Amino acid sequence: TLGGILWVTTSEGEVYLLDKNLEVVENFPVILSGIPSGFSSATNDGVVIPLEKKLSFVSSDGSEKIIELDIAGSIKSNPTVLNKNVAIYDKSFAGKIFILEDDICLNKDRPFAVSGIAFGSPALMKIKSVLYTGFINQAGNLFVWSDNILKKEFPKKLNGIFYSNVVSNGKYFFAVSSVGEIFRIDVNGNYLSVKIPNISVKEGYLTV
Numbered sequence: 001t002l003g004g005i006l007w008v009t010t011s012e013g014e015v016y017l018l019d020k021n022l023e024v025v026e027n028f029p030v031i032l033s034g035i036p037s038g039f040s041s042a043t044n045d046g047v048v049i050p051l052e053k054k055l056s057f058v059s060s061d062g063s064e065k066i067i068e069l070d071i072a073g074s075i076k077s078n079p080t081v082l083n084k085n086v087a088i089y090d091k092s093f094a095g096k097i098f099i100l101e102d103d104i105c106l107n108k109d110r111p112f113a114v115s116g117i118a119f120g121s122p123a124l125m126k127i128k129s130v131l132y133t134g135f136i137n138q139a140g141n142l143f144v145w146s147d148n149i150l151k152k153e154f155p156k157k158l159n160g161i162f163y164s165n166v167v168s169n170g171k172y173f174f175a176v177s178s179v180g181e182i183f184r185i186d187v188n189g190n191y192l193s194v195k196i197p198n199i200s201v202k203e204g205y206l207t208v
Helices: none
Strands: 005-009 014-018 044-052 053-058 064-068 080-082 085-090 094-101 112-115 122-127 130-136 141-144 173-176 181-185 191-195
Touching: 005 044, 080 122, 085 122, 085 130, 094 130, 112 130, 112 141, 141 173
Parallel strands: none
Antiparallel strands: 005 014, 044 053, 053 064, 080 085, 085 094, 094 112, 122 130, 130 141, 173 181, 181 191
């Protein structure tokens, strides 16, 4: 990656690649084709930044590639990256999830439909070459797609209100409700949960 080890994206739309001495690498900064609408995410050879209604992919050589999507609302949360795949949430009441691979949108004509208000980003995991996408709305309706198909066990209703989205450890999806109940869910809809007493996680998040 031309000696670069750290990506920096500013709110004004400048992208920097820094080396181990925190000095700017040649060909940077890059001025984006728009203002970031959410946080950026590192990819295998670059960084992907949401620009409200499109995605900007900046490579380590300083080039930018714009991916246009049929966004009804806006992209407010950071893209989720898993190897060659990227997932983004089009935030609106009738929300949509788009899945990309190698900068190509796999479900451009039939994005995943998500009803209701939701926060955060989709979760991705791959098991035996099958790509699973998980997403939960505020009301606790959990969706899991197997490649491009919503699995028959979903949506599944979990108890609680959810202000952050699911995350994955490569085998399970995890969710946490606003009152501190943590759920572990497999791709067939089976789950177990544990309640952490005396906490509120309205502003919380999960990391695995």
